[in-house]
Amino acid sequence: MAAIAPERPGRATESAARVILAGGHEGGAAAGAVHPGRPLAEAVRAGLAASSEPVCVVPMTLGRDPGLIADCARALRWLSREEEPGRLVLAPPFATVDHLTAWLRTAALKAVREAPDTSAVLVTAPAAGPFEDADLFRVARLVRQYGHHRWVEVAFDGGDPDLAEGAERCRRLGAGHVSLVRAAFTQPAELPAGVLDTGPLLSDAAIAQVVRARSQEALHRLAHGQDGVAEGLDAEHGHGYAHSHGPGGDHGHHHGHADPDAHDTDPHHTHAHGEGHRHAHGRGHGHPHGHSPH
16 A cells, blocks of 8 residues: 655645655655556545545656656546545656756765776666666766766666676776666665665655655645646656657647556557647656755
């Protein structure tokens, strides 16, 4: 069952909420999150039945899983048909790619502080899809560009390159020390020999603080009639393969209304464009818009 806990933002007009965390390929389960689909639907229904407080869902993405946000929005849209307005709210995502980059820069700085000229940083995360994985290479490049690190490489837990290959590349480049920095909530299944694990990207206390900030912001919006679902449904739009809508650029979107109980996750979210133009967008292709931790 999801982590469901009362949060009290402190304003009487913004009532308490029961907060549910939803997690995807970045390992949100390690932070107490449930998978979108049936587990999320069951957790939301349990929260609704437990009290009259609103239920707030926080997508536990570090910025590389907009598909998770959209999945949460679809589930809440479906479930809201059975509830009065003001009972369900989708919070802004836990983090954006900008947050992730900043946190990784801090972790990388600590990792190479002792020997910056001979140490390499290996940024890792569970393997996902091609666009999500490509995002991690972009993030690692920004960490290196705006840091003081000679080598910042990428490897995936269960992907290509894997952790052993990533560590070997660092050594072939000349690194005498390799430090693993996680771009995920989870720890690697197996650490290559000789690689130093720098530990979680964020402490439990830091994670709890960000969750509180996101849920407070969601309740503030809900008090003004905004449940966050419409924004969440659009989280995947524009990500994936580049395409043109032709002259004028006018197009219509037709998003499915699937019952969250009927499937756990849809690997492709398809929408139709005008003039018979249709294609599928892979999940998690890009950067959702969030808000800085408070």
